[in-house]
Each structure stands twice: as C-alpha cells, then as structure tokens.
Amino acid sequence: MRLSLIQRQWLGALVIALLVPIFALAFYNAPRVSAGSCAEDAANLLQNGTMAGNPPDTVGVVANKWTSFVVGSKQPKFEIASNEGYDPNGSQYIWRDLDAWDAGIYQKVTTLNAGQTYHFWIVWAQALHDLNGSNDRATMLNRQIGVDPTGGTDPTSPNVQWSVPYYGTSGFNRPEWNLYFTASGSTATFFLRAQNKHLDGRNKVFFDTACLYPAGSGTPTSTPWSPTAPPGSPTPTATLTATPTHVSGTLIEDTDANIAYNSKWVQGSDTRATNGTYHYARGAKGSRAVMTYSFTGNEITVWYIGYKNRGRAKVLIDGKKAGVIDQYTPAVTFNLSQTFANLSPGAHTLKIRNAGAKNPSATDSYIVIDALEVPNAQALLSEFKFIADRPTKTPTPRSTPVQPRLIPFNLAAPQAPTPDDPSVxxxxxxxxxxxxxxxxxxxxxxxxxxxxxxxxxxxxxxxxxxxxxxxxxxxxxxxxxxxxxxxxxxxxxxxxxxxxxxxxxxxxxxxxxxxxxxxxxxxxxxxxxxxxxxxxxxxxxxxxxxxxxxxxxxxxxxKGQNGAPTNTPTSTPTLVAPATATMTRTPTRTPTNVPNASPTPTATATIVPPAGTMVDDTDSAIQYAGAWTQGSDGRALNGTYHYARGAKGAPVTLTYNFSGSEITVWYIGYKNRGKVKVMVDGKRVGTIDQYTAAVTFNLSKTFANLAPGAHTLKIKNGGKKNLNATDSYIVLDALESK
Structure with missing residues (x-):
C-alpha cells in the first residue's frame, strides 16, 4: 500500500514527536550530588580538582584545566570515568593494554604567595590490573603526586619533588599522596603520575579529588607524609616541611622488652627516629630476620624508616599472612607506617620477617622497625609510653580516616519489588x-x-x-x-x-x-x-x-516441584530481617508470632509458669557440645540465640545446672527446625518439636513438678525432626528456672 503525501508527512511528524523525548532522555544527565570533598570547595587552589572532562583530543579525554603527559614511547588512553571516583564529576581514567607505561596529568597554578607553605594531596587514586575481566587490585602500578616549585612542566625534571612511591592495593586517602612545600614564587606545577610495570592485561588508574590549600587552613582530610633526613644522609628527592601531629594510640618502642627479635637484629640510633632508636636486620634465603609481638586489639600499625637499601617485610598475624611492607624509598624517609586493621577484637600475635625479598629498585634487603602502635583502649599494660608524653619524638601519623558521612539522596519512586519468597x-x-x-x-x-x-x-x-x-x-x-x-x-x-x-x-x-x-x-x-x-x-x-x-x-x-526450594537450611536459621539495634525485653509467656507467621503449633503449647530467673543463651553456665553457632536478631530475647544441626551419630547437646522445681526452654520456631530431646538429671522428661510453618519468636516449653533443689538440664538433637520439617536445626533463645 502506498501512502499519500499527507499521510507520509503526518507519519514523519509522529516519528519525530516520539523520538524527541527519547533523545532528550538519552542526553539527560542526572543532577550530581555533592560529596562534600576538598576538591569541591571554592577555596581549593586547583581548578577542577573533581576531574570534569574536556572535549576529546588526540590522546582521549583529559580533565578540564589539566594537561596530559607521557614519559617514554608508550601512549596510554585518557578518559573520564563517570562511574568511578570520589566526588561528583567522575575521575581521570588512564589505561593501556599489555605494556608498561608512565603517564599522568598536571596543572600549573599561578596564585601562590612566596614564602607560604602549602599542602597538596589527592584523595582517590585506585589502580586495577584487569585480566579477562578480573579487575584485580594492581600491585605493580605506582601512583605518586609531585610539585615543581619553579613552575616547570617536565615530570622528569630534578626540580619536581615527588611523594613516596605507592604500589599498594588501597585507592583511597593514602598518607603517601600528601606533599607539603614552601612556594618560592607565585607559580608552581602539580603532577598526578602513574607508572605501570604490569606487562599483561589492561592496567588502569583513576585519579580524583585533587586539592591544594595553604598549610594549616584546616581543610585537609588526611595527615601528610613528611620525610626528613638525618645529618649525613643523601639529599632527599623531596625536602618537605614536617608537621608532627599526635596519634590517638599507644606507641610501643622498638626497644620494648615485649618485642622478640631473633639474632639477625641490631639496634640503631638516630634523633629523627621515634624516641631516638630503631632496630634493623638483613634477611636472606635460609636465614630469615624475624620479630614477634603479642598484643590485644583490632588493629596494629608498624612504623619504619624507608631508604633505597630496604627490603620487603612479610607481615603475619596469628600465623596468617596479613600483607607486605615494601620499605624501599629513593631517599631516607622517617615516620612511615602501615596499618593492619579489621582484626577480630582480642589477643593476637604479630610476626614480621624478611628472607631477602626486596623491591627490584632496592639495593639491598634491610628492614627497619621504628615502633609499633595499637589503639589506646586495647593496649597491653606494659612499659608503654604514650605519644603525648614525648611531643618532640612524635612520628608523623598515618592517614587520618575520613569520618563516615551520609550524602543525602532520593529513594526510588516507585520502589523496587521485594522477593515473594517469605524465607528470604x-x-x-x-x-x-x-x-x-x-x-x-x-x-x-x-x-x-x-x-x-x-x-x-x-x-x-x-x-x-x-x-x-x-x-x-x-x-x-x-x-x-x-x-x-x-x-x-x-x-x-x-x-x-x-x-x-x-x-x-x-x-x-x-x-x-x-x-x-x-x-x-x-x-x-x-x-x-x-x-x-x-x-x-x-x-x-x-x-x-x-x-x-x-x-x-x-x-x-x-528446586522443588512447585518451583519452591525443597529445603532451606541456612547459616542464620531464624530467617528474619536483621534489626539495626539490639533489643532487650522481658519475654512474654504466651508465644508471640512475627507478622504473617502461622499460628503456634499445638505441639509447642506453653505452660505458663510464674516469673523466674532468666538465663540468656550467651550465659557461660550453659555448656554447648557439638557445632553450635551464636546468631543475632533484634527480636530474639536479649538480641541473641544459639543454633545447631544434629545428625545421627553426631548429636548436638547443651547442659545447664540450676536450682528450683521447674525449667522453661525458650526457642525460635521455623520450618527447618528439628525435635529436641529434653532430660533432667539424666532422665527423659519430654520433647520439644521446634517446627513451625513460619518464623516464630518467643516460643517456650516448661518442665515442671521437679523435686525442689539442684538439677541438671540436658537438651539433645541427633537429627530427628517433624515430617513436615525441612531440616533438624534446633535453637536456644534462653532458659528460665524457678
């Protein structure tokens, strides 16, 4: 069928009308929400520290107000990664496949005051080594910042003062990415540099949130790294102004008697070291240098002194490798540190060793310990000296973590659907x-x-x-x-x-x-x-x-025949949404079901006893045997419970000694619960079938009419369950005796 001219004109207008809103949506950029970063502040002396992009040029897309540079013949690609970074405008993304490369960006600032000390730093510099989509953290991709106080733009110039090399896996707020310098005139040039040594995969770096402020302005979000050199040391590549600041922790000096060194170690002295002393050793294959230290806490910081003859220190905590400290720096560098955090609270043993491993650029494999540091509240009671007691020997601290903050945003409207499966x-x-x-x-x-x-x-x-x-x-x-x-x-x-x-x-x-x-x-x-x-x-x-x-x-x-799973065992068997805070409440004697739960089965009918002594599942008087696990939920009594899964030949049990004439067992029912055999003084007194069709809190069963006096309760499961139950887990929420 042929369309008339009028029909064709009408159809064309309709297509345009439909396409206009589509194109409008395609080019619509959602408003960006501020991250409250130093780069967004109008006082930042660097222009576009948030890395908003320019139009493409011959190398790709370079951040506005910044200029790209490449050292050597390997040209990487420059892009703006809108989905990576710290603040709203994305990040400067630099990448190349299958080659080593050295590149970055720089910006010249012409508004400095001669004689003024400035702080230059970057918050975000993540590096990734991508092998077939793995996006692993890069370990051979150095990120540094530099400043040329003369205003030159050559990154290879001896006038450039570079920060300490950093090849580590962290991409956020590193102490190495801070420089202090005193302006010699109104102009200086600021460099962000990446040096990749990986020869396989795609290697990429993301720079974001570059900041420059007069020192002491109160704006910096991290504490500067400040190398200083003792008399007679080689001239450092960066002569920076030290700004010691107290660390809120407990410093353990290298001379502390609780640090155990093997025979390879020697004590040295230098007034620039913390408390004037340090220990050093040179490990070799088959002849390791080893030190150990026992501490209590959830993190530990190792302070050391870098130099070109330094090796790599392997760090183990409780016998497991926690990381490596590469102590190599091009010049003598005091007050360096590395923190090993997120440990479980409690006692730990730190071991540091070197067997000759070193950075390829290092001339030898010496390692140095200047001090150790643990948080004040978790420090061991020993001959520790608090930093505040020795202000003249205070080391420059590690990076001060940015405090958590919530950037406001709008929720989805309408909201996304929630799962139909009530067990999720x-x-x-x-x-x-x-x-x-x-x-x-x-x-x-x-x-x-x-x-x-x-x-x-x-x-x-x-x-x-x-x-x-x-x-x-x-x-x-x-x-x-x-x-x-x-x-x-x-x-x-x-x-x-x-x-x-x-x-x-x-x-x-x-x-x-x-x-x-x-x-x-x-x-x-x-x-x-x-x-x-x-x-x-x-x-x-x-x-x-x-x-x-x-x-x-x-x-x-x-998968079950009706599309549902045939069994839903879970390592968190209550299967209820976690509460944001722990609740402590007086239990009711009548079972209370969670919303949408089925009525309490008659098999778990509760005998109502008078108020008695409540013992929580975490009480040390309860003795658990077998694979019991502690769980937590705000709707459990006092916020915790214990659960276990018995099997034939591998039963789980608990015992509890009490005085009185009755005992009540509080538990949480669900469809994967088993049957509990209950014994008092070695005699079977009943069974608790913990099966319920839905998650049900505050269930209980009381065993009464005991002779007044001392008794022993024993609860056991050997895999038995209700025919309707999907598994044989049993749960203890609390015990109550009278």
Whole structure:
C-alpha cells in the first residue's frame, strides 16, 4: 500500500514527536550530588580538582584545566570515568593494554604567595590490573603526586619533588599522596603520575579529588607524609616541611622488652627516629630476620624508616599472612607506617620477617622497625609510653580516616519489588535503593544457588567480616549450611564482569566503584554465584557516592516441584530481617508470632509458669557440645540465640545446672527446625518439636513438678525432626528456672 503525501508527512511528524523525548532522555544527565570533598570547595587552589572532562583530543579525554603527559614511547588512553571516583564529576581514567607505561596529568597554578607553605594531596587514586575481566587490585602500578616549585612542566625534571612511591592495593586517602612545600614564587606545577610495570592485561588508574590549600587552613582530610633526613644522609628527592601531629594510640618502642627479635637484629640510633632508636636486620634465603609481638586489639600499625637499601617485610598475624611492607624509598624517609586493621577484637600475635625479598629498585634487603602502635583502649599494660608524653619524638601519623558521612539522596519512586519468597531475608532498605532479586529458574529437583539473605550496610555500619566501605560481600553455604571455601562468585555490570573466590570462611568480597542515583534507576552491579543456576541480586552500587556495602548470602538448594526450594537450611536459621539495634525485653509467656507467621503449633503449647530467673543463651553456665553457632536478631530475647544441626551419630547437646522445681526452654520456631530431646538429671522428661510453618519468636516449653533443689538440664538433637520439617536445626533463645 502506498501512502499519500499527507499521510507520509503526518507519519514523519509522529516519528519525530516520539523520538524527541527519547533523545532528550538519552542526553539527560542526572543532577550530581555533592560529596562534600576538598576538591569541591571554592577555596581549593586547583581548578577542577573533581576531574570534569574536556572535549576529546588526540590522546582521549583529559580533565578540564589539566594537561596530559607521557614519559617514554608508550601512549596510554585518557578518559573520564563517570562511574568511578570520589566526588561528583567522575575521575581521570588512564589505561593501556599489555605494556608498561608512565603517564599522568598536571596543572600549573599561578596564585601562590612566596614564602607560604602549602599542602597538596589527592584523595582517590585506585589502580586495577584487569585480566579477562578480573579487575584485580594492581600491585605493580605506582601512583605518586609531585610539585615543581619553579613552575616547570617536565615530570622528569630534578626540580619536581615527588611523594613516596605507592604500589599498594588501597585507592583511597593514602598518607603517601600528601606533599607539603614552601612556594618560592607565585607559580608552581602539580603532577598526578602513574607508572605501570604490569606487562599483561589492561592496567588502569583513576585519579580524583585533587586539592591544594595553604598549610594549616584546616581543610585537609588526611595527615601528610613528611620525610626528613638525618645529618649525613643523601639529599632527599623531596625536602618537605614536617608537621608532627599526635596519634590517638599507644606507641610501643622498638626497644620494648615485649618485642622478640631473633639474632639477625641490631639496634640503631638516630634523633629523627621515634624516641631516638630503631632496630634493623638483613634477611636472606635460609636465614630469615624475624620479630614477634603479642598484643590485644583490632588493629596494629608498624612504623619504619624507608631508604633505597630496604627490603620487603612479610607481615603475619596469628600465623596468617596479613600483607607486605615494601620499605624501599629513593631517599631516607622517617615516620612511615602501615596499618593492619579489621582484626577480630582480642589477643593476637604479630610476626614480621624478611628472607631477602626486596623491591627490584632496592639495593639491598634491610628492614627497619621504628615502633609499633595499637589503639589506646586495647593496649597491653606494659612499659608503654604514650605519644603525648614525648611531643618532640612524635612520628608523623598515618592517614587520618575520613569520618563516615551520609550524602543525602532520593529513594526510588516507585520502589523496587521485594522477593515473594517469605524465607528470604531482605533488608527493607533495599527496595528504596532500587535493588531487586531475580530468581533462578532451574528444573525441579536440580541444584541451584538460592539467595537466602541480603543485607545493606550504610556508611555507619561497616565492621567485622564486612569491614569494607564500598564492597559486595558473598557468604556461600552448601546444602548442610556449611560454609564453602574456594567458590567462585561474580560481579557484573552492563559492559563487563569480574569474579572472586571465597576464603576459608566461605566469604568473598569484590569492590564497587560506580555511583548511581536510585531515583533514576537501579545501580550498575549484579551479584551471583558460579557453577550452577543462580539467583541474581541486581541494581547495587554506591548511592550518590555514599560508601556502602551489600552482603549477599547464597545457599546450594534443590528446586522443588512447585518451583519452591525443597529445603532451606541456612547459616542464620531464624530467617528474619536483621534489626539495626539490639533489643532487650522481658519475654512474654504466651508465644508471640512475627507478622504473617502461622499460628503456634499445638505441639509447642506453653505452660505458663510464674516469673523466674532468666538465663540468656550467651550465659557461660550453659555448656554447648557439638557445632553450635551464636546468631543475632533484634527480636530474639536479649538480641541473641544459639543454633545447631544434629545428625545421627553426631548429636548436638547443651547442659545447664540450676536450682528450683521447674525449667522453661525458650526457642525460635521455623520450618527447618528439628525435635529436641529434653532430660533432667539424666532422665527423659519430654520433647520439644521446634517446627513451625513460619518464623516464630518467643516460643517456650516448661518442665515442671521437679523435686525442689539442684538439677541438671540436658537438651539433645541427633537429627530427628517433624515430617513436615525441612531440616533438624534446633535453637536456644534462653532458659528460665524457678
């Protein structure tokens, strides 16, 4: 059929009318939310420290007001990564495949005052080594900042004062990325430089949030690194102004009797060292230099002195490798430190050793210990000297962490759907973040990875096994709720993907770098498990660039005939959303169901006793035997409970001695609960069937009419369960005697 001229004109107008809003949406940029960074402040002397882009040129896209440079013949690509960085405008992204390269950007500032000391630093400089989408943290990609006080623009000029090289895996707020200098005139040039030594994969760096302020202005977010040299030392490549600041911790000097050195170590002295002394040693293959120190706390900092003849110190905590300290610096550099954090609170043993390992640029493998430091509240009681007692010997501290903060943002409207499966724990905040669950559709009777729980940690909630502040964590369990080590998990985004493997505790983590705005749609990241069909959590990211994390719990499960899983064992068997605070309440004697829970089964009918003595599940008088685990939930009595899974030939038990004429057992019911055999003084007095169709708190059963006096309660499960139950877990919430 041929269209008339009028019909063709009308159709053309209709197409244009439809396309205009589509193109408008395509070119619409959502308003960026401030990160409150030093680069965004109008007082920042660097222009465009937030790295907003220019139009493309011959090398790619370079941040406005900045100029690219390349050292050598290997030309990397320059781009602006809108989904990476710290503040709103993205970051300067520099990358190249399969080659070593040396490149960066610089900016000349002409508004300085001669004789004024300035602080120059960068907050964000993440480096990645990408092998087939792995996006691993780079270990051979140095990031440095530099200043040429003469205003020159040649990064190879001897006039450039460079910061200490940093090849580490952190990309945020490093102490190495700080320089202090005194202006000799009105003009100086400021460099951001990356030097890649990887020869495989795609190697990339992201620079963001560059800042310059007069020293002492109060704006800096991190404490400067300040090298100084003793008399007779080689001239440092950067002669900077030291600005010692007290550290809120307890310093353990290298001479402390609690530090154990092997025979390789020698004590040295220098007035620039903390308290005037240090220990050094030279390890070799087959003849290690080793020191050990026992401490109590959740982190420890190692202070050392860098130089060109320094080696690499391997750091172990409680026998496990915690990291490496590369003590190489081109010039003598005092007051360097590296912190090993996120340890479990309690007693630990630090071991530092060197067996000849060194940086390829180093001339030898000496390692130096100047001091150790632990937080005040967790310090050992010893002959420690607080830094405040020795102001003239105070070391320049490590980077001061930026305090957590919440950048306001709008929630999704409408909010994302929540899972239909009532057994899935789904943090109620996820819907407003536009995060949602896509369930797998395997054939009935086959195994798949089922999501059993998804948590969200806002900027104030990081800690423990989930201490990172921009991470996706994966907790993987098998059909029996046991953690699965070495399991591959995936993080994907629209144009790529990366993976990680779970550790010995069944936990993996992958960093998130991209921000998003929930009111404009889901975030870019998705999380799932390799090897079987898997549920997928979609829409994650850093909302408005807030530093948040997501914790995803997956379990290997058999798909049922009706599409539901045939069993839902879980390492957190209560299967209820985590509360934000621990609750302590007086238990009611009548079982209270959670919302939407089914009525309490008659098998668990409660005998109402008079008020008695309540003993929480964490009480040391309760003796657990077998694989019991402590859990937490705000709706449990006092916020905690213990759970275990018995099996034939491998029962789980608990015992408790009490005085009185009756005892009440408080528990939490669910469909994966087993039967509890109850004995008093070695005689069976009854059974508690903990099965309920839905999660049910504050259930209890009382065993009364005992002879007044001392008794021993024993609870046991050897795998027995209700025919309707999916498993044989048992839970203890509390005991109450009268």
């Amino acid at each position: 724990i789904w943090d109620p905040r996820l819907a407003g973040l536009n995060v949602y669950l896509e369930t797998a559709t395997p054939a009935p009777g086959t195994l798949y990875w089922k999501l059993i729980r998804a948590d969200y940690h806002d900027p104030f909630q990081h800690g423990g096994d989930f201490g990172g502040d921009h991470n996706m964590y994966y907790v993987i369990t098998n059909e029996n709720a046991a953690r699965v080590p070495n399991q591959k998990v995936w993080q994907s985004w629209p144009d790529d993907a990366t993976y990680a493997f779970t550790n010995a505790d069944g936990i993996a983590d992958i960093a998130m770098w991209a921000n998003y705005f929930p009111e404009n749609g889901p975030g870019p990241y998705n999380g799932y498990v390799d090897g079987l069909p898997s549920d997928v959590v979609r829409g994650m990211g850093l909302p408005a660039n807030n530093h948040v994390s997501f914790i995803l719990y997956f379990q290997k499960t058999v």
